[in-house]
Amino acid sequence: MKKIIKYVIIDILRNKIMVAYTLFLLVISLGVFNLEDNSTKGLLSLLNIILIIVPLVSIMFSAIYVYNSAEFLELLVSQPLKRKTIWLSVFTGLATSLALAFFVGAGIPILLYEPTATGFMMLGTGLLLSVIFVAIAMLAAVKTRDKAKGIGVTILLWLYFSLLFDGLVLFLLFQFSDYPMEKFMVGISALNPIDLSRILILLKMDVSALMGYTGAIFKNFFGTTTGVLLSFSILMMWIVIPSWLSLRKFNRKDL
Amino acid sequence: MIIASNVSKKFGKLKALDNVSVTCNKGECIALIGPNGSGKTTLIKSILGMVVCNSGFITFNGKNILHDWQYRAHIGYMPQIGRYPDNMSIGQMLSMMKDIRHHKDAILDEDLVIQFKLNELLDKRMRTLSGGTRQKVSAALAFLFNPDVLILDEPTAGLDPVAAEILKEKIIKEKQKGKLILITSHILSELDDLVTQVIYMQDGVLQFHKSIEDLRKDTGQEKLSKAIASVMIKING
Numbered sequence: 082m083k084k085i086i087k088y089v090i091i092d093i094l095r096n097k098i099m100v101a102y103t104l105f106l107l108v109i110s111l112g113v114f115n116l117e118d119n120s121t122k123g124l125l126s127l128l129n130i131i132l133i134i135v136p137l138v139s140i141m142f143s144a145i146y147v148y149n150s151a152e153f154l155e156l157l158v159s160q161p162l163k164r165k166t167i168w169l170s171v172f173t174g175l176a177t178s179l180a181l182a183f184f185v186g187a188g189i190p191i192l193l194y195e196p197t198a199t200g201f202m203m204l205g206t207g208l209l210l211s212v213i214f215v216a217i218a219m220l221a222a223v224k225t226r227d228k229a230k231g232i233g234v235t236i237l238l239w240l241y242f243s244l245l246f247d248g249l250v251l252f253l254l255f256q257f258s259d260y261p262m263e264k265f266m267v268g269i270s271a272l273n274p275i276d277l278s279r280i281l282i283l284l285k286m287d288v289s290a291l292m293g294y295t296g297a298i299f300k301n302f303f304g305t306t307t308g309v310l311l312s313f314s315i316l317m318m319w320i321v322i323p324s325w326l327s328l329r330k331f332n333r334k335d336l
Numbered sequence: 337m338i339i340a341s342n343v344s345k346k347f348g349k350l351k352a353l354d355n356v357s358v359t360c361n362k363g364e365c366i367a368l369i370g371p372n373g374s375g376k377t378t379l380i381k382s383i384l385g386m387v388v389c390n391s392g393f394i395t396f397n398g399k400n401i402l403h404d405w406q407y408r409a410h411i412g413y414m415p416q417i418g419r420y421p422d423n424m425s426i427g428q429m430l431s432m433m434k435d436i437r438h439h440k441d442a443i444l445d446e447d448l449v450i451q452f453k454l455n456e457l458l459d460k461r462m463r464t465l466s467g468g469t470r471q472k473v474s475a476a477l478a479f480l481f482n483p484d485v486l487i488l489d490e491p492t493a494g495l496d497p498v499a500a501e502i503l504k505e506k507i508i509k510e511k512q513k514g515k516l517i518l519i520t521s522h523i524l525s526e527l528d529d530l531v532t533q534v535i536y537m538q539d540g541v542l543q544f545h546k547s548i549e550d551l552r553k554d555t556g557q558e559k560l561s562k563a564i565a566s567v568m569i570k571i572n573g
Binding site for chain 2: 084085088092095096149150152153155156157158159160161162163164333334335336
C-alpha cells in the first residue's frame with residue numbers, strides 16, 4: 082500500500098496545477114493578512130475564500146485525476162494487488178497532496194499571523210474539507226463512467242454544497258418561519274460539510290451575537306466541547322461514508 | 337491451470353460472454369481468435385479479474401479467482417493499448433513495477449528491456465512515447481517477472497517488424513520453458529509457428545477449442561489463416 086501511495090503522491094506533486102493551487106492560496110492568504118491591520122478581520126476574509134476555493138479545487142482535481150488515471154488503475158488491477166489497496170492508496174495520495182497544498186498555501190500563513198483557537202479551527206476544517214471533497218469526488222468518479230458527465234456531476238455537487246444548499250435552507254426557513262426552527266437548523270447543518278465548517282469557525286470568532294436567536298442556539302450547541310467533537314465526527318463521517326461507498330463500487334467495477 | 341466454467345458476462349443488453357467454458361494447461365500456447373467484438377478481450381479481462389463475470393466461475397491452479405488477488409503474481413499481462421501515468425518516465429515505470437511485484441528470490445527477465453533498447457530511453461516520459469514504444473514497454477513489463485502464464489492481447493499491433501520478430505522469438509522461448517501462453521491477434525500468419533491450440537469465439541460464444549493439428553486436419557488447410565477463413569465461412573453459412 083505504501084508503495085502505491087508513494088507513486089500517486091509523486092505523480093500528483095509533479096502536476097503544475099497543484100503547484101499553482103498552493104501558490105494561489107499562499108498569495109491570497111498572505112495578501113489578506115497584510116491588507117488588514119487586524120489579523121482577525123483577515124481571517125474572516127480568508128474564511129469565505131477558503132470555503133469556496135478549497136472544495137472546488139479538491140473535488141475537480143480529484144475527479145479529473147481519477148478519470149485520467151483510469152489506465153493506470155487498469156494496469157494496477159491486473160497486477161497482484163488488492164483492489165481495496167489500490168483504491169485506498171489513490172484516495173490517500175490525493176487526500177495527502179491536497180491537504181499538503183492547503184497546509185503550505187493557507188496553513189502556514191494562518192499559523193504565522195493568527196495562531197489562535199480560531200486560526201487552528203480554520204486550519205483543521207480546511208484540511209478536513211480538502212479530504213472530504215476528495216472522497217466525494219472519488220465516489221462521483223467511480224459511479225459515472227463517462228468523463229464529461231462525471232466532471233459535470235462534480236461541478237453540480239460543488240454548486241450544491243456551496244450555493245444551492247444555502248438557498249434551500251433559506252427557502253425552508255422562510256416557509257416555516259412561523260415554527261421554531263432553531264434546533265432543526267442545527268441538525269440540517271450536519272448535511273453540508275461546508276456549512277458545518279463555516280459555523281464552527283464563525284462561532285470561534287465570537288460573531289454569533291450578530292446571528293440573533295439562531296446564533297445563540299448554535300453557540301449553545303457548537304460552542305461546547307461536545308458540540309465541537311460531535312461536529313468533527315460528523316465531518317469525519319463525510320470522509321468515511323463516501324469513501325466506503327466508492328470502495329464498494331470500485332471492488333465490483335469492470336475495468 | 338486456468339479453468340473457466342460457464343462464464344457469462346453482460347454489458348447492459350450486450351452479451352459479451354455467453355456460457356464460455358475453457359481449460360488451459362501448462363505448456364500450451366493458445367490463440368484466441370475471433371472477429372472484433374467477439375469477447376476475446378472480455379475473456380482475458382475476466383481471467384485477470386478486471387471484469388467480474390455475472391455467472392460462472394474461473395479457477396487458477398484450482399482456486400477460485402473471485403476475491404483472490406495473489407494469483408495474479410503468476411500472470412504477465414500485456415494489454416491491447418498500454419497507457420501509463422503521463423508524468424512517469426520509463427525508468428520510474430519499470431522500477432515502480434519491480435517495487436510492486438518483485439520478490440527477493442525471484443529472477444528478473446530483462447531480455448526484452450535489453451533487446452528493445454529501453455535502457456537508452458529510461459528518462460523519457462510516458463506521455464512523449466510513440467504507440468510502438470509503449471507497446472514495447474508493455475511487452476517488457478509482461479515478461480519482466482518470469483510469470484508462469486503470459487496473456488498477450490494483440491502483442492504485435494503497432495510494433496515495427498524488427499521488434500515484432502524479437503517479441504515472437506521471445507514468446508517461442510518462453511513456450512519452450514513450458515509456460516502457458518494466451519495470445520489474441522488478428523494477424524494470423526504470425527501465429528502459425530507459435531500456437532499449439534486455437535480457441536475460436538464469435539458473438540461471445542466459444543465456437544471451438546481445438547489443437548492446431550486437429551484444425552488443420554478438419555479443414556484440410558495447412559495455413560492457420562486459411563483454416564480459420566474456411567471455418568468462418570462454415571460458421572456464418
